[in-house]
Amino acid sequence: MRLLFVADPLEQFNIKKDSTFAMMKEAAARGHEILACEPRHLVWQRGGRVGATMRQVALSGDPVYWFTEQHVPETALADVDAVLMRKDPPFDSEYFYATHLLEQAEREGARVFNKPAALRDHPEKLAILEFPQLIGPTLVTRDAEAIKRFHAEHRDIILKPLDGMGGMGIFRVGADGLNLGSITETLNRHGTTTVMVQRYLPEIVSGDKRILVIAGAPVPYCLARIPQGSEIRGNLAAGGKGVAQPLSARDLEIAETLGPILAARGLLLAGLDVIGDCLTEINVTSPTCFREISDQTGFDVAKTFIDALEAALTSA
Structure with missing residues (x-):
């Protein structure tokens, strides 16, 4: 199959940690053709179909110069077998416009994962509002006075x-x-x-857990991203330490509640962030932590994902 990854520039990948690279590696090992482009390469013109200039990628096995490429003339997205939208946040105007082009490509017959409409409908911070039973005290507002009142009630925010x-x-x-x-x-x-604004959850000292959900089913291990030193943030990009661990009973409850709902909406892959017993975010743009979980536990997340992608394509 021909798989197109819409992502950030390949030259920016840190392949030791990059989940998109893990997907590519597994797909290539199965004999699938790997194509790549950036959102800026998407184009549509009346009388034609949504297309892109693409790079045909071959993985070299070298840790630095990890790919070779051939440039592919503009190709309609409907003429590849799957389009994987893996552009990192932020979800800005250009990302929003890209989802509309990808949705037009869907109307022309393209298979896009995650579905563009689902990406738009699940902004990663606000998507949790639909599930108040799973989250801690939370306020969304522009109003400074409302924030003061929230602080007065919860004291640590x-x-x-x-x-x-x-x-x-x-x-x-x-x-x-x-x-x-x-x-x-x-x-x-x-x-x-x-x-x-959210009440501070002291359980953050044990980690901000990333739970991956693939085709509605949770990966059995999460990555607890543990703040270091005086830092309050567990994010790996902010220096957090990633420790893979089995899902707790509460983690599993949250993932099994959300998994079928998200899958039914066209989200083949989602990353749930959980602190303590509380859901804090639902990540759908380019969920990560494949490499860390696989390296530490031996559970092959990329294999599970490509299995699910192949199943989705063959069941259509």
């Missing part, structure tokens, strides 16, 4: 932007309220930008 990734822009304000006003102004831009 986390504030974060809705479009951040990798722990970017996350602040903790303790019981003394120190710098709450300044932090609020920074994040809500004087009332023009919506922010999320």
Whole structure:
């Protein structure tokens, strides 16, 4: 099969950690043709179909120069067997426009994973609002006074932007309220930008757990991303230490509640973030942690994912 990965530039991949690379490696080992492009390469013109200039990728096995390539003339996305949207956040306007082009490609016969409409419908911070029974105390607002009231009630809170990734822009304000006003102004831009506020969950010291759900079923291990030193963020990009561990009973409950729902909406792959007993995010753009979980546990996440992709393509 011909598999097109819509992703960030290949030259930016850290193949020791990159989940998209893990997918490519497993797919190539099965004899599938690997193609790649960036969202900026997508194009549509009246009378034609959504297409892209692509790179045909061969994996070299070299840890530095890890691929060789041949450039492919503009090809319609409907003429490949699957399109995997793996562009990293942020979900900005250009990402939004790319989902519309991918949805048009679907109308023309392309098979896109995750479904473009589902990507739009599940912003990674706000998607949890649909499942209040699984989350901790949470507020979404632009209003500085509402944030003050939330802080007065919960005393120890986390504030974060809705479009951040990798722990970017996350602040903790303790019981003394120190710098709450300044932090609020920074994040809500004087009332023009919506922010999320959550009660601080002390269980973060044991890790912000990433639970992968593939075709509705949870991977049996999660990656607990544990903050280091004085840092409050467990994100690997913020220096957190990743420790793979079996799912707890609560982890499994959350994953089994959400898995069938997300799969039915066209989300072949999702990453659930859980702190303690609380769901904190639903990641759908380019969920990661394949390599860390596989390396530490021996459970082959990429194999499970490509199995699910092949099953989805052959069941159509």
